[in-house]
Amino acid sequence: MLQVNYIRENREQVLERLAVKNFKQPELVDQIIQLDEDRRQTQNLLDSVLAEANSTAKQIGDLMRQGKKDEAEAVKAKSSSFKDQTKTLGDKLTAIETLLQVELILLPNLPHQTVPKGSTPEENEVVLEHGIMPKLFANALPHWELAAKYDIIDFELGNKIAGAGFPVYKGKGAKLQRALINFFLDEAEKAGYREMQPPIVVNEASGFGTGQLPDKEGQMYHIGMDNLYLIPTAEVPLTNLYRDVVVKEEELPIKNCGYTPCFRREAGSYGAHVRGLNRLHQFDKVEIVQIAHPEKSYKILEEMSTYVQSLLQALELPYRVLSLCGGDMSFTSAKTYDMEVWCAAQARWLEVSSVSNFETYQSNRLKLRYKGKEGKAQLAHTLNGSALALPRIVASLLENNQTEKGIRIPKVLVPYTKFECIE
């Protein structure tokens, strides 16, 4: 959520930045500025009535204590009129504030100056490509066929017990999952992230804090009986750990990571491009999250991108880094890098990580601030990234590393899998 004061003082710039994100309702900006104006006016009025009511009440109290009952009664008669006024003004103020909040929530984050213009994925900017795309032998298979051939991932079985998009990992397939999770967590720890194990259900306040609610509730599984949401990403609990928190400036940056399963309804997705592991309702992911000083957050974004790339390099996967254009970026992000790995048998790039700086967009909702020795508490910047999401990593490992004898496990993973090949 953007800050009203910022919008008021930087109207032109806000409009210009929103245009980069292809925001369709720029008129909201002026509406918000007007509502804010109304809000302050109404509050001033209300405050002055309340001030008068307070001093009158005090007066009555003093008179009562002095035993001047008649005088007190006289003043009492006068003070009862304040009630209607404060009620009316209070209701008006609440109505304005509610509307202001509703409209503020409709504004997406402002893209950073370096974010490329554009509205479609094709307009994302390729920052770099790394690695060599493997040349596969003649009868090379896509990963869903490899999964069946080696009996390591069972989509049918998942269908039976849960539904499409909930695969069952079997034998070496399961071990590969576990190996990847442990490898990612160990690497994150080496990079200075503290491992956390958060709940995988969250309440409404948490969903609001990171921006999933109110507008994206259709994307999350909801447990109606207890009004809890299954997390779509560990970003939600890991970032919400700092909701309503003021951290010490010297503690920044705070670096946390965590492994969780992630749940996404993915309503409306179907077809060949979501086959196999390409898109699932439940998947595993290790997430990295940082709470940063505003002056350092863009440097940290680059570091996080470099870190994620180091994982892909270690896994020997060919990848590219995209700087997302304004229109393709998420609602809440100020700048996002996507990492995509090459899936040789499908001959396509698959997104395996998304690293974003949210600046103060989330922290404003979360009321996440930092405070130095001097001065007031300021909103911190939040960043997060996948490091990494498993299914598409598995898909590309299977496809890229397939040989006529079996699937080769990358060297760094062998200590974790305890096997070198899936035959």
Added chain:
RNA sequence: GGAGAGAUGCCUGAGUGGCCGAAAGGAACAGUUUGCUAAACUGUCGUACUGGCAACGGUACCGAGGGUUCGAAUCCCUCUCUCUCCGCCA
């Protein structure tokens, strides 16, 4: 699931209708002093909105939301959460 207790500032904790934005102690910060790794003394010490160039004001907030009252941390209602005991249980 049943019964009970509770929620106050960074922490402990007092406050049961006006003198309470809130005692006291601790912590923290600044200073003084003695000197030695600590103590004593003094001062400062909540947040948000808002008016003002500023000095300095106004308003709201004692878990959340309503209500009673001229006036609520304090009384009433609803909700949320925490703790204790019982039950169930990985």
